[in-house]
Amino acid sequence: MIEFLGKLSNHLGFPVMSSSHGQEIDYMNGWVHWLMLILFVGWGIFFMYTLIRFRSGANPKANYKGVTSHINQYAEYGVILIEAILLIGFAYPIWAKVKTSVPSVDNNTIEVRVVSQQFAWNIHYPGADGKFGDTSAELVDEETNPIGLDRNSPNAKDDITTINQLHLPVNKQAMIYLSSKDVIHSFSLPEMRVKQDAIPGMTIPVFFTPTMTSEEFLNVIKGTAREGMGYEISCAQLCGNSHYRMRGYMTIHESNGYENWLAEQAEELLEEEGDDWGDDDDW
Ligand SMILES: [Cu+2]
Incomplete structure (x- = not known):
């Protein structure tokens, strides 16, 4: 009932x-x-x-006694x-x-840092070693390093960062460490029934287990007004004049799809590192 x-x-x-x-x-x-x-x-x-x-x-005449x-x-x-x-x-x-009751993190948990800022979601993956590198406010460069990741710190070499692109595998618990660089934002994943304020100075654990891949989701919403638009991260807290465009994208993969995505990102990272030595044309 x-x-x-x-x-x-x-x-x-x-x-x-x-x-x-x-x-x-x-x-x-x-x-x-x-x-x-x-x-x-x-x-x-x-x-x-x-x-x-x-x-x-x-x-016709007012009754001052009222209901008894x-x-x-x-x-x-x-x-x-x-x-x-x-x-x-x-x-x-x-x-x-x-x-x-914050669940314990084990090998099956996908840990991700999400650092919100006006007006974007910075996503930080620990990479193959499973450990996040250090970050520092002094290293923040809005163009090249919005979260101030210290690539020289011991665990940072393989860390993967994206802007507005959150990728997770289906049926695995995601543990998101949510923080903010500036004002209060709110990390909202409507389909996951997740909504959590991001508060400057605090790191707040947000955890959920996605049960539907992006592909399945796109099938389910066929024929609705939402057709063709995948999962999104929206900011649910008015956070400034461009709050309306503080939108991220979330992709839920099958587990090997997720591994492939991670591998791709790791490869790109290696290529970028190679770039530090200059293009071949320079020689
Ligand atoms: Cu916001």
């Missing part, structure tokens, strides 16, 4: 749901909508009743009770499960 009520969320026009925890969040949304529907209808009926019951035709029954009071208590059940019985436990 409870699950059935939650399924109202299937009819609320939400984005396609593509993560392992998303169903529970959608159900919660369904339950809240039922409560709001009941309140809307209930108070609507009550409003109509008062309009008729206390119409001027039947009450306690039904309204009981109705109010009932609403408080249902809201308390929703909050304490459902919302808190789901939130605790989804959000506060």
Whole structure:
């Protein structure tokens, strides 16, 4: 029954749901909508009743005594009770499960740093060694090194960085360490049911497991207004005059597709490194 009520969320026009925890969040949304529907209808009926019951035709003289029954009071208590059940019985436990018990990181976890800034998402992968290189504010160069990665630090050699391109494998837990270079942004992946503020000075873990590849997603949205547009990262916090174009792209791969992408990036990195010695033409 409870699950059935939650399924109202299937009819609320939400984005396609593509993560392992998303169903529970959608159900919660369904339950809240039922409560709001009941309140809307209930108070609507009550409003109509008062309009008729206390119409001027039947009450030519004002009655200063008013209503003496306690039904309204009981109705109010009932609403408080249902809201308390929703909050304490459902919302808190789901939130605790989804959000506060940070899972441990193992070999199967994909760790990524996401550094937000006006108006882009900098994505930082640890590379083959699985360890992030050091970063420093002094090394930040908006053109060539927006996150200030220190390529000379021990673990930085193989680190991969992208701008606005987040790639993840399907069915593996992603652990994103979210931070901000300037103001508060909000890292929003609507299909993953993920939304987390990025706060300067803090590194916040964001974790989810994608359950649908980009290819499958593009198939699912065929024939809808979204057709042809893959997963996106949007900024959900008004963060400046170009907030509207702070948009990133997320690609969810099959696991070998992800490995291929990583290998490609590593290769490009090697080529770039080679460039430091000058082009062949220089010789
Ligand atoms: Cu932003």
